[in-house]
Amino acid sequence: MSEHRDWEKIWFVVMLVIVAAFVGYSFLGVVSGSTATYRFGLPLQSGVPKPLPNGTVIIYMEGVQWAWVPQNATQIIYLPNGTELQIPVSSNVITYINGFPYIKVYPNQPVEMVLYSNNVVHAFYIRLPHGPQNVNIVPGINSYSFFFAPSAPGNYTFHCAEYCGIGHSYMYGYLWVM
Amino acid sequence: MKAYPRTTLGVALLYTAGGLAWLAAMGIAALWFRTILLSPHVNQAAGYAIAPLYYFLVTFHGQAAMMMIVEDISLSIFAFSLYKSNMSAQHFKLLTLSFFLINLPMIVTFAGGPTTGWYMYPPLSLQLGSWLYFGSFPAAIASKLVGLAYFMMFLNAIGTILASITLFVDGYKTRPREGKIPVFAAYGMAFGGALIFITEFALAAGELWYVLYFWASVPVNPLTWVVLFWFWGHPVVYYAPFAVFGGLYYYIPKFAGRALYSEKWARYNIVLLFTFSMLAWVHHLQTWPLPTVLRAFITPTTLILAAGSGLTVLNLGLTIATGKGYQWKNPIGLSALIALIGFILAGLQALILPINPLNVIVHNTYYVVGHFHLMIWTIIVVGYVSILLDMLASKMNGASLSSLGAGMVSGGVIMWTIGALLLGYTMSIAGYEGLIRRWVAYPVKFLSYMDWMTMFAMIMGASFVMYGLPVLLTLLGVKTSAFWETSGITGVSSTGGGPGVMASGTENRSVDHVNKPN
Incomplete structure (x- = not known):
């Protein structure tokens, strides 16, 4: 025993x-803050740096069936006196090639995605050399994804990771590091 | 096997038949969509053309598994655990009615062509366009039909609740007058009984909510529905394996030639597994906009649950290690042993999942798909085979497997497990590399992974036929003489020292027909 x-x-x-x-x-x-889901994402911007770093580009991205629609982009600039400015940069940052959205950023640029859905549940998923972002988007609730763009220029694909209907696998776009 | 059984063994065999029938159908669906996935569908027109079929097959595959097969085999194990413990089912009409409620209504659901995925998140699953056939009718009719499809799913859940309560009450009424309920039956009572009828209500509620959405315009809140759903959606994955644990606690000591290493801990573990299987449900939602505290809560609860599973492994491992030489050549003993080893190997994949910094890397990828399939293929399927073989031996009045039968089962199970390990781990590697689940189109770099997955799945398909044939034919009572013998020993015997004890053909529950070790 x-x-x-x-x-x-x-x-x-x-x-x-x-x-x-x-x-x-x-x-x-x-x-x-090394945990993406807690620190840089999810509800009520939990853990997103406050204030956002100088030069952060904020992308307002809608998920629809079945495409990512970056609707607007602004860039955070701080004046010497500390005043925060949000500069509209949509025309410089958002472009489409062959029907797919490209988000143009420079190496190491801080990026905040404000994610929302007009219909069903989606998930924003991007694999970056320094770790993935994987954030669900529930209709009616904003989700957030904050990350630094990779240092190496190139295209990094973002996908929908939550099944959202028959076009689910064609719901993607690119982070274009210039 | 009878469609209206009046014995406890008959109930176990009926539920087995239901589970195996759906298992065959969902397996065919899996091989079918595996062939679809041999193309990466970089051409969108081609991808959109095949996608409805692919997503229907995926949905059918998942829903047949989670809403019928799991319940059928858990209840089957539960009934058989009563039979082996001198306890019995009593309400045969009710159990038969429940069986048909579980297994028939969802034929209507599948006829509607759902492409919602098995966890049918709203609002996708509330879109009429998610139903290939029912959704093709004018909206007013389509909404009634889709409501009907969800009502049929509701009936399936009611059938499950009814069966689990009935067997639980029957088991309680026929418990031993002196001493404790044997461990096998205790696990049956806990996980084929109480865990099911407590958590299945969440599924029934979710489905009824959908019905009311379509039939009475009741609004559905997506986040609330999803949290409700996973209160069933997670525990359901434990119905079968934890019931199988009871079987392993029964069989492994017999084939190890000693008593269970620690029966006390096997009993304590019921409490731990029962409680924490329900406290871990939100670990499926770590990338969802839920309160941080809730997502933090499930890390320790999931790990404590894993520790309880590990305790099972330790208990059984020590039983084998300190036994008198494990009889692995017996198909029942072999299957029980493989189930245990497979459970360890599949469990290793899960260790990173409740850890918040790591979960995000693999959530919604094939990594998770590889993990849970490997669990299903080992602890559930192979573990169930070990119990089922004994069940069939009881059906055959204590006969033992012939050398042909034993060879087909042992060879099939070994081949199956090799295929499962290769496929499970290939899936997980691909997922770690970024292959998202439920993509009918995927980046070309994953093509070779898909090729290998299909290859390994075919190995599993072939081996399933190999060990499934003796099982199926025995259930149907066809050519049983080829697979069973009632006297003498040829090749690998289930009885060890002599012919199996001949049961009376009715309810002889007091003997171990096939499990006596040498």
Whole structure:
């Protein structure tokens, strides 16, 4: 009988340590801001840097069946006295090629996506060299995705990651790092 | 097998038949959409042309699995666990009615051509255009028909609730007068019974809400509906594997030649698994706009649940390790062992999922698809095979598998598991690389992954036929003499030291027909 008790205690301690380690890692990710879903996304702009870094381009992006529609873009500029200006930059930042939207940014530029849907649930998904963004968009609730553009020029595809109907897999566009 | 059984074993066999019938249909759907996925459909016109069929097959595949097969086999295991524990079902009319409520109404749903995905999120699933056939009618009629389709799904959920409550009450009434309920039946009571009838109400409520949307214009709030849905949508994945755990606690000690290492912990674990399986539901929604505190809550709850699963592995692993040499050559013993090993290998994939910084990397990708399919293919399917073989031996009045039967089952299960591991891990690697689930069109760089996935799926399809044939024919009572023998031992025997004990053909529950170890 005693052999049972020993193994059970060992198991309990080992599991306690593992659970504590994983939860601790997760918690540190939240408070340090390295966790994309907590720090730079999701409801009520939780964790999005305040104030936004100088030069941040804000894209107002609508998800429809089945396309991403970047509707507007502004860029944050701070005057020497600290006043924040939002400069309209839609014509410089948003373009379409072959019917797909391209968001033009420069290397390392801070980007905030304000994401919303006019119909069904979508998800904004982009794989960047320094980590992915993966944020669901529920109709009626704004979601946010904040990230820095990659340092290497090129096109980085963003997709819809939540099944949204038969055109789901053709719902994509590009982050164009100039 | 009888369509109106009046024995506990008959109930188990009836639910088995339902599960296997839908399993065959959903498997064919899977192979069909796997062939569709052999093309990346970079041409949009071609992609849009095939997409409705693809998404219907995907939806059918998922809904047949989650709303019928899982329930059928969980209830089947539950009934059989009662049979093996000298307990019994009593309300056979009710259980038969429930069986048909679970398995028939959704034929109407599928006839409507849903392309909603099995978790049918609103508002997509409220769009008439998501229904290929019902949606093609004028809007006034289409909305009535789609409402009817959801009502049929509601009936399916009611059937499940009815069956699980009935078996639970019957089990309770026929529990041993002295001592505890045996572990196998206790797991059946908890996970084939109580867990189902508590959480299935969430699905029934979600479906009824949809019905009311179409029939009475009741508005649906997407976020509320989704949170409600996952209160069923997550625990449902445990109905079968945790019921199978009960089977493993029963069979593995027999084939290891010793008592279960720690029955006390097997019983404690019921409480832990039961509670935390319901507290982990929102871990499917970590990328959703939900309060941070709620998303943080599910990290420890999911990990504690994983620790409970690990406790099962430890308990059974120590039983094998300290036993008298495991009889893995017996198909029942082999299947139980493979189920346990497969559960460990599939469980490893899950470790990163409740961790918030890591979940975002793989959420909605094939990584998750690979994980849960590998779980299904090992702990559920192979674990169920071990229980089913004993069930069939009981049906055959204690006969043992012939060398042909044992060879087909053992060979099939081994081949199946190899294919499953290759396919599950290939899926997960592709998902980690960025392959999103439910894409009928995908970047060409994933084409070779898709080719290999289809190849591995075909291995699994072939092996399913190999071990499924003796099972199916035995259920139907066709050519059973080829797969079973009632005297003497040839090749691999289920009975070990001699012929199986001949049961009376009715409810002989007190003997282990096929499981006596050497």
